[in-house]
Amino acid sequence: MAITTVxxxxxxxxxxxxxxPAGPPRTSLGRKVRDNLTGHTFxxxxxxxxxxxSWYPMVRGVVMSFQRTRRGETTWVGWDNYLRILDxxxxxxxxxxxxYFTALALVLGYAVPFFVAILLNEFRHAQGYLRxxxxxxxxxxxxxxxxxxxxxxxxxxxxxxxxxxxxSLGLPTSxxxxxxEMTMPAMVIASTWMNMGGAVLIYLASLQNIxxxxxxxxxxxxxxxxxxxxxxxxxxxxxxxxxxxxxxxxATMQLFIEPLILANGAGAEDSATSVAYLIYQHGFFQxxxxxxxxxxxxxxxxLAGFSAVYLRLTAKQD
Amino acid sequence: MAxxxxxxxxxxxxxxxxxxGRATYWMLLAVVIIGFTLVFLGPLYWMVTGxxxxxxxxxxxxxxxxxxxxxxxxxxxxxxxxxxAKLLFNTFYYAAGAVLFQLVFDTxxxxxxxxxxxxxxxxxxxxxxxxxxxxxxxLIVPQYVTVIDLPILHINLLDxxxxxxxxxxxxxxxxxxxxxxxDSIPEDLMAAALMDGATPLRTLWSIVLPMSxxxxxxVSIFAVTAVWKDFLWPKLVMPSPETRTVSVGxxxxxxxxxxxxxxxxxxxxxxxxxxIFLIFQRNIMSGLTTGGLKG
Numbered sequence: 001m002a003i004t005t006v007x008x009x010x011x012x013x014x015x016x017x018x019x020x021p022a023g024p025p026r027t028s029l030g031r032k033v034r035d036n037l038t039g040h041t042f043x044x045x046x047x048x049x050x051x052x053x054s055w056y057p058m059v060r061g062v063v064m065s066f067q068r069t070r071r072g073e074t075t076w077v078g079w080d081n082y083l084r085i086l087d088x089x090x091x092x093x094x095x096x097x098x099x100y101f102t103a104l105a106l107v108l109g110y111a112v113p114f115f116v117a118i119l120l121n122e123f124r125h126a127q128g129y130l131r132x133x134x135x136x137x138x139x140x141x142x143x144x145x146x147x148x149x150x151x152x153x154x155x156x157x158x159x160x161x162x163x164x165x166x167x168s169l170g171l172p173t174s175x176x177x178x179x180x181e182m183t184m185p186a187m188v189i190a191s192t193w194m195n196m197g198g199a200v201l202i203y204l205a206s207l208q209n210i211x212x213x214x215x216x217x218x219x220x221x222x223x224x225x226x227x228x229x230x231x232x233x234x235x236x237x238x239x240x241x242x243x244x245x246x247x248x249x250x251a252t253m254q255l256f257i258e259p260l261i262l263a264n265g266a267g268a269e270d271s272a273t274s275v276a277y278l279i280y281q282h283g284f285f286q287x288x289x290x291x292x293x294x295x296x297x298x299x300x301x302x303l304a305g306f307s308a309v310y311l312r313l314t315a316k317q318d
Numbered sequence: 319m320a321x322x323x324x325x326x327x328x329x330x331x332x333x334x335x336x337x338x339g340r341a342t343y344w345m346l347l348a349v350v351i352i353g354f355t356l357v358f359l360g361p362l363y364w365m366v367t368g369x370x371x372x373x374x375x376x377x378x379x380x381x382x383x384x385x386x387x388x389x390x391x392x393x394x395x396x397x398x399x400x401x402x403a404k405l406l407f408n409t410f411y412y413a414a415g416a417v418l419f420q421l422v423f424d425t426x427x428x429x430x431x432x433x434x435x436x437x438x439x440x441x442x443x444x445x446x447x448x449x450x451x452x453x454x455x456x457l458i459v460p461q462y463v464t465v466i467d468l469p470i471l472h473i474n475l476l477d478x479x480x481x482x483x484x485x486x487x488x489x490x491x492x493x494x495x496x497x498x499x500x501d502s503i504p505e506d507l508m509a510a511a512l513m514d515g516a517t518p519l520r521t522l523w524s525i526v527l528p529m530s531x532x533x534x535x536x537v538s539i540f541a542v543t544a545v546w547k548d549f550l551w552p553k554l555v556m557p558s559p560e561t562r563t564v565s566v567g568x569x570x571x572x573x574x575x576x577x578x579x580x581x582x583x584x585x586x587x588x589x590x591x592x593x594i595f596l597i598f599q600r601n602i603m604s605g606l607t608t609g610g611l612k613g
């Protein structure tokens with residue numbers, strides 16, 4: 001590696017130029033090869049893990065979706081797996097449910113953390129305590145949190161926590177997971193409670209980067225609180241808002257553990273079946289790994305479509 | 319985290335100090351503190367105390383706020399019947415291994431990409447980051463097939479801890495986090511070490527790692543919580559009752575076990591991560607917010 005600085009010369013202001021790529025021409029070929037070898041040796045463990053457990057399965061998933069394995073013999077079957085998956089009576093229900101969950105989660109799980117972060121950012125007291133509270137459920141194993149909801153909160157009798165609260169407020173009680181209409185909202189509530197902490201903290205960090213002068217100026221122009229949020233807070237956090245929207249969509253489209261635990265899988269009248277749950281069903285219950293792989297590819301295409309739309313939208317704004 | 323430095327936010331300080339503003343501020347703060355405590359801590363209280371109630375007491379309306387006759391037996395039953403000691407040990411073992419493997423391989427990779435910069439380094443980094451765009455659920459089937467019959471080696475990793483440890487090394491977020499941190503270590507230091515005749519490994523060990531303690535802590539905590547929170551992957555690759563993780567074990571028992579006992583087991587399963595969080599919350603929060611997600 002080329003030496004570009006003299007030791008003891010004091011730290012150069014700013015970031016020194018990277019020393020390796022444009023070294024002096026004296027550097028011998030052998031030396032270069034050796035330096036590269038060292039670099040690649042440090043990389044090898046991680047690269048192997050990526051290759052075996054990430055890059056290769058990606059390719060393999062696509063290949064598998066066009067194959068069928070019977071008694072150890074693998075044959076190419078073209079689009080057969082896709083046709084079989086499309087024929088599954090639960091296919092469209094699963095997509096409908098998944099989109100419904102994603103939409104509800106965008107309204108609730110996406111908007112709520114943003115406003116919680118704005119609110120917390122205004123407080124000069126107890127902020128540490130409030131942050132810990134919001135993030136606490138994120139640390140629970142999801143299975144633990146979901147059993148809590150399943151057995152206590154969503155108990156359909158009047159002894160259930162939510163029904164007891166509704167009743168004491170004089171509101172009608174609900175059957176929760178036993179009622180097809182309430183299945184999705186109930187899953188979104190549980191999921192939001194479990195997951196919103198991370199988003200709140202990320203929003204808080206970006207809210208703290210907003211220069212105070214912007215609010216000052218908006219206030220002088222006579223903008224009220226709501227208009228300050230609309231014209232200062234939202235534009236200033238636009239990038240992070242867009243990024244988290246994307247992450248939220250990708251995360252909620254993978255809805256799996258909520259149906260599995262809260263609704264025992266499909267739920268009342270198939271109201272909880274999700275695409276991810278269908279992948280699990282095909283792959284690990286119906287012994288149809290190829291069909292599950294095909295469904296995985298369909299999911300990937302749909303999510304890539306979302307990403308493409310997202311990239312276009314964000315590119316236009318800049 | 320300069321929340322107390324008096325920087326101006328949505329509402330001006332002056333407005334908050336004036337009579338009505340001040341009253342509103344304190345009222346709102348009180349409402350939020352009480353509300354948040356109920357919403358986020360309330361369910362946990364309900365969980366811990368609910369597991370102490372008898373089956374009868376749970377079914378009564380309206381629900382009781384305190385267990386009238388605490389049934390410590392529920393926790394004892396959960397511990398014994400579900401073999402929680404074994405399940406917790408398994409989970410702890412997987413988490414410890416995950417920390418070790420991630421620290422060794424991901425740190426070495428990030429160091430190479432940040433400081434050694436071998437040819438194609440950027441291409442490799444790009445390919446790693448691209449995996450962040452692939453949802454886990456999409457890969458679950460081919461990953462499973464790969465694990466039951468590793469390419470070339472033809473080894474079956476089912477029920478082996480490596481089935482949890484090695485896929486976790488392929489974590490682009492960690493490598494990105496570490497690389498960004500290493501990038502901020504001045505190049506002069508590296509050059510000086512080189513002048514003194516230190517090998518790259520020596521430089522990593524004696525200069526880079528000691529400077530990177532905070533980020534290594536964050537990566538470790540994330541590794542532990544990832545293992546503790548994961549459900550589907552351990553459920554698939556650890557099919558035997560002896561190798562299960564605690565979440566999977568509780569789920570497997572939930573069908574035929576009284577609900578109070580399941581809840582008691584869930585409480586016990588949640589304790590380690592909650593304790594880790596309460597101890598390291600400062601590191602976790604700064605790790606989250608410096609994780610390259612500034613808007």
